[in-house]
Amino acid sequence: MWFLRNRQLTGWTLTHDFSSILFMFRRCSALPPRISLIQRGSGRLHPQCLLFIRGNSSNRPPKDEINKDDPLQRDRHGKNNEDKRQRGRRKEGSRWWTQFQEVFPLDRRAFQNLAFGAAGMATAFVYFHFRETGVQVSWKDFVNRYLSRGLVGRMEVVNKEYVKAFPADGVNSSEVNYLWFNIGSVKSFERNLELVQQEMGLSSMDRIPVVYTNESDGTIFLSVLPVLLLVGFFFVATRQGSVVGACSSRVKGNPLTVSESNARTVKDNISVRFEDVAGCEEAKLEIMELVNFLKDPHQYRDLGAKTPKGALLSGPPGTGKTLLAKATAGEVDVPFISVNGSEFLEVFVGVGPARIRDLFIKARSVAPCILFIDEIDAVGRRRGSGSCMNQSEQENTLNQLLVEMDGFNSSTDIVVLAGTNRVDILDPALMRPGRFDRHIYLGPPDLNGRASIFKVHLRPLKLYPSVDVEALCRHLAALTPGFTGAEIAGVCNEAALIAARHLHQCINTEHFELAVERIIGGVEKKIQKLQLEEKTTVAYHQAGHAVTGWFLKHADPIFKLSLVPRGRSLSSSRYLCKDQHLFSQDQLFDRMCMMLGGRVSEQVFFHRITTGAHDDLRKATELAYAQVVQFGMNKAVGPVSFDLPQQGNTLCERPFGESAAQLIDLEVRSLIDAAFHRTYQLLFDKKEMVEKVAKCLLEKEILDRADLVKLLGPRPFKEDPI
Numbered sequence: 168m169w170f171l172r173n174r175q176l177t178g179w180t181l182t183h184d185f186s187s188i189l190f191m192f193r194r195c196s197a198l199p200p201r202i203s204l205i206q207r208g209s210g211r212l213h214p215q216c217l218l219f220i221r222g223n224s225s226n227r228p229p230k231d232e233i234n235k236d237d238p239l240q241r242d243r244h245g246k247n248n249e250d251k252r253q254r255g256r257r258k259e260g261s262r263w264w265t266q267f268q269e270v271f272p273l274d275r276r277a278f279q280n281l282a283f284g285a286a287g288m289a290t291a292f293v294y295f296h297f298r299e300t301g302v303q304v305s306w307k308d309f310v311n312r313y314l315s316r317g318l319v320g321r322m323e324v325v326n327k328e329y330v331k332a333f334p335a336d337g338v339n340s341s342e343v344n345y346l347w348f349n350i351g352s353v354k355s356f357e358r359n360l361e362l363v364q365q366e367m368g369l370s371s372m373d374r375i376p377v378v379y380t381n382e383s384d385g386t387i388f389l390s391v392l393p394v395l396l397l398v399g400f401f402f403v404a405t406r407q408g409s410v411v412g413a414c415s416s417r418v419k420g421n422p423l424t425v426s427e428s429n430a431r432t433v434k435d436n437i438s439v440r441f442e443d444v445a446g447c448e449e450a451k452l453e454i455m456e457l458v459n460f461l462k463d464p465h466q467y468r469d470l471g472a473k474t475p476k477g478a479l480l481s482g483p484p485g486t487g488k489t490l491l492a493k494a495t496a497g498e499v500d501v502p503f504i505s506v507n508g509s510e511f512l513e514v515f516v517g518v519g520p521a522r523i524r525d526l527f528i529k530a531r532s533v534a535p536c537i538l539f540i541d542e543i544d545a546v547g548r549r550r551g552s553g554s555c556m557n558q559s560e561q562e563n564t565l566n567q568l569l570v571e572m573d574g575f576n577s578s579t580d581i582v583v584l585a586g587t588n589r590v591d592i593l594d595p596a597l598m599r600p601g602r603f604d605r606h607i608y609l610g611p612p613d614l615n616g617r618a619s620i621f622k623v624h625l626r627p628l629k630l631y632p633s634v635d636v637e638a639l640c641r642h643l644a645a646l647t648p649g650f651t652g653a654e655i656a657g658v659c660n661e662a663a664l665i666a667a668r669h670l671h672q673c674i675n676t677e678h679f680e681l682a683v684e685r686i687i688g689g690v691e692k693k694i695q696k697l698q699l700e701e702k703t704t705v706a707y708h709q710a711g712h713a714v715t716g717w718f719l720k721h722a723d724p725i726f727k728l729s730l731v732p733r734g735r736s737l738s739s740s741r742y743l744c745k746d747q748h749l750f751s752q753d754q755l756f757d758r759m760c761m762m763l764g765g766r767v768s769e770q771v772f773f774h775r776i777t778t779g780a781h782d783d784l785r786k787a788t789e790l791a792y793a794q795v796v797q798f799g800m801n802k803a804v805g806p807v808s809f810d811l812p813q814q815g816n817t818l819c820e821r822p823f824g825e826s827a828a829q830l831i832d833l834e835v836r837s838l839i840d841a842a843f844h845r846t847y848q849l850l851f852d853k854k855e856m857v858e859k860v861a862k863c864l865l866e867k868e869i870l871d872r873a874d875l876v877k878l879l880g881p882r883p884f885k886e887d888p889i
């Protein structure tokens with residue numbers, strides 16, 4: 168039997184169609200190659216297709232559901248069992264969902280949207296791939312095999328382009344739906360058909376009926392498909408958070424809000440106060456003036472003074488710039504609007520300036536307020552420098568910022584604060600008076616500053632009652648030269664974690680010391696074992712540093728030596744550094760000798776050298792070059808200063824000639840040689856002491872200051888207590 172043309176598509180019919188076509192054509196001898204291809208394709212798709220369609224088309228509810236709804240069955244199995252099963256199912260479902268979410272972190276709505284999208288695409292795929300197309304034959308085959316044998320019942324000329332031939336009544340048509348062939352024109356088809364039927368001797372009554380129809384072949388659907396996809400995209404984007412948002416990593420919700428600034432406004436409950444910011448008293452004093460202005464603007468205006476518009480907070484990372492800005496808002500109790508400079512940078516033209524405009528509109532609507540732009544270098548980079556693609560967009564954004572800062576006058580009551588680590592690359596227009604009036608530098612805190620920052624961060628910690636907080640702060644400040652506020656906060660947190668790991672109820676001094684060591688040197692590697700020969704070399708190397716530092720006046724004395732590898736180094740030594748800002752030539756020379764102490768000790772004791780001194784040599788060379796090239800400390804080169812290449816940067820052009828370069832190299836070499844010989848002489852003279860320290864270190868693995876005093880005697884110079 169031939170299939171009815173418009174019957175419903177099912178998995179069975181799909182697979183059956185292809186096999187039956189094959190069967191029929193085998194019977195009709197010639198098998199067009201295309202059919203075999205189709206069949207191969209169907210064979211591959213068959214199982215999945217069957218599963219999919221069976222799953223969708225089955226009207227029968229699953230067994231479980233029948234049990235649930237059928238009161239008889241429910242009675243039979245008992246209500247409790249049913250409840251348990253339901254709970255189990257729910258649990259399994261939630262477990263499945265949790266596992267799924269671990270792999271794909273999507274919320275339910277996102278998952279629903281994705282599922283709908285996938286189902287739609289799958290349906291479209293199945294429709295286009297498996298829609299009934301009939302079997303194409305040539306005119307000659309059609310006439311010889313079907314028409315002449317009386318198998319054709321009626322014909323349909325579709326869209327004046329091709330003809331579908333349907334089976335006559337009584338013909339077994341289960342194998343093929345219909346046959347079709349292309350026609351050049353309707354007229355030629357009619358003429359040819361007429362001729363064939365005449366040849367067959369059919370009377371006008373017996374002629375095969377021909378109807379003319381128009382059919383859509385899906386081209387209309389395909390033409391509206393892009394529009395549908397676009398509408399669907401916007402629909403999903405508005406529900407999900409826009410794709411634009413994804414690019415900018417933040418705009419959630421309507422994609423049309425991309426030009427809105429994403430500044431966060433904190434109106435009440437700013438809990439940070441000036442007392443929470445320690446170690447930067449000068450910066451606080453400077454910023455107090457801004458606070459006073461916001462508190463009592465008339466005091467300034469009455470005197471005819473123009474009030475400051477903003478302050479630029481600069482300094483290394485973690486020195487408390489953001490914290491100080493927040494504390495300023497907390498002190499005046501005005502709204503604090505904070506935004507990051509990088510949030511203005513977009514790939515879309517015009518978005519940056521639009522966001523700046525929007526930011527200032529927001530600020531004006533809540534004035535008086537403090538507007539804080541963190542990492543302003545992202546948007547305030549000097550114009551005309553660099554050649555990256557969105558340079559002009561960044562410049563437009565900066566121009567808009569300059570315009571806005573000019574735009575609000577002294578009665579607007581907005582103070583703009585900005586934070587940056589790279590004040591050197593900012594555009595001069597941004598720094599001129601009338602824009603960022605104040606430049607406040609926050610450097611790493613000094614000894615007292617560190618102690619007061621420790622005091623701030625010790626406040627929320629649970630210390631043993633026996634701990635003297637003042638003394639602890641001073642001790643920790645001495646152990647952490649060069650630490651910033653953020654690093655000090657990290658030390659306090661690490662100490663609490665160590666105490667918890669050791670199952671202590673409170674935190675003690677030792678936990679803090681361990682925390683400092685961990686932050687400076689990295690994690691202790693107790694498992695990594697060195698071979699005895701390596702360990703001996705490392706011990707003598709460290710003893711060399713220790714003895715050199717002990718007997719040179721200006722070197723930082725070692726107060727802890729350890730053979731336990733930490734981070735990337737095979738050993739560690741802790742020095743007592745002073746907070747010093749100016750260094751004399753003698754002091755730098757002593758430091759160079761101290762750096763070379765490890766390598767010299769290896770040479771004195773083993774008459775061979777190892778790679779362990781690589782980092783020491785690098786530092787000593789850098790220091791020697793700095794003395795000769797930057798600090799003007801070399802007689803032969805003279806009191807000149809040139810820029811040295813920064814780490815990671817290569818200086819393309821040397822600012823001095825070839826002869827100066829040769830002279831500099833020569834002087835650097837002789838300086839390092841002098842330091843080496845002095846250290847060699849020192850360690851040779853103190854050979855027994857080095858040996859004593861090294862052997863003791865090999866035995867105990869860790870030596871503290873008391874051990875060193877015992878081994879080397881008191882240091883022959885006056886020192887501050889730790």
Ligand SMILES: Nc1ncnc2c1ncn2[C@@H]1O[C@H](COP(=O)(O)OP(=O)(O)OP(=O)(O)O)[C@@H](O)[C@H]1O
Binds near residue numbers: 445482483488588653
């Ligand atoms: N002076 C300080 N007093 C107390 N805590 C501080 C101080 N400086 C930094 N901190 C601590 O360090 C953390 C980070 O500081 P903050 O974000 O203000 O640094 P920043 O200078 O803005 O850094 P970046 O330049 O990287 O943005 C603060 O949350 C605070 O815990």
